[in-house]
Amino acid sequence: MDTESLLAAFNARNKNTLMETLDIEYVAIGDDFLTAKMPVSPKVHQPYGQLHGGATAALAETVGSAASNFFIDNKNQFINGIQLSINHIKSKREGIVYATAKNIHKGKSTHLWEVTIVDENDNLISVAKMTNIVLAKK
Template sequence: MDNLAEQFNQRGATALPGHLGMVVTHVGKDEVRAELEVRPHTMAPNGFLHAGSVVTLADTCSGYGCVTNLPAQANGFTTIELKSNHLGTAREGTIECVARPVHLGRTTQVWDAVVSHRDTGKTIALFRCTQMVLYPPA
C-alpha cells in the first residue's frame, strides 16, 4: 500500500468507505485501486452482494482519483452522474476495483472502473461516473 492510499484510508475511516471496510491499496494520477471483503453488512437481504456496496467501491475509487487530479485552483468536486452495469455477484471473498481516468478536464472529469472478484477474476460490474470540478466563488 502506498502512502497516498493510506492517507485516503484515514480520510474515509469514519465515513461510508470505512464503515463498509473498504481498503484503498493504490492511489495515482492514472489509476486508483481498492478492495472490499464480502461480509454480512455488504450483502442484500437476498444473500448476494448488495449493488450499493459495489457502486460505493467504484465511486470511491473514482472520487479519490478525481481529488488526486484536481486543477490547482479547484477546491473540490461532486459526482454529477454515474452508471453501473452489474454482470455478476459474490457471496464470499474479496472484490477489487480499478478506476482509471477517461477525461481530466478543467470543469469535469470522467472515470471508468471495473469491479471484479479477486479469486475468480470474474467481472462483477462496469462503472462510469462524471464529476464536476468545483472552484471557490470569484
C-alpha cells in the first residue's frame, strides 16, 4: 500500500474517537516513524489558555500506539499502550503541534517509542516515551 493510502486508512479509523474530537490527523509515515498533527485552539486548552498537557499526552499516545501497528500481524495481534511518560518543555496557545513517534525497541512482545512534539516553527513542546504490549486476538 502506498504512503497516501496508508495515511488515509489510518485517518479513516479516527471517526467517532478521541482522535476525531481532538482533530488529530496522521500526516507522514516512514520506515521507522509516524507523524500526526493536532491544531491548538480553545478546544484543547487548559483554563489558562495554553495547550493542555492531557491533550498533548493523548496526541503522543495516539501516534505511538498507531506506529506499533506497522510491526505486528494485525489479523492475529493488537496493541495496547502500557506506559506513557511525558515531559512538557514549552507552552503553546495557538497554531499546530506535530508528534513524531520513532522506534527505539521493536520486540516480539513490547515496543518502545520516543515521541517528539514540536510546533509549526519546530520549537520543542514536549517529549514522551511510550511502551506498547503486543497481544494476541482471541
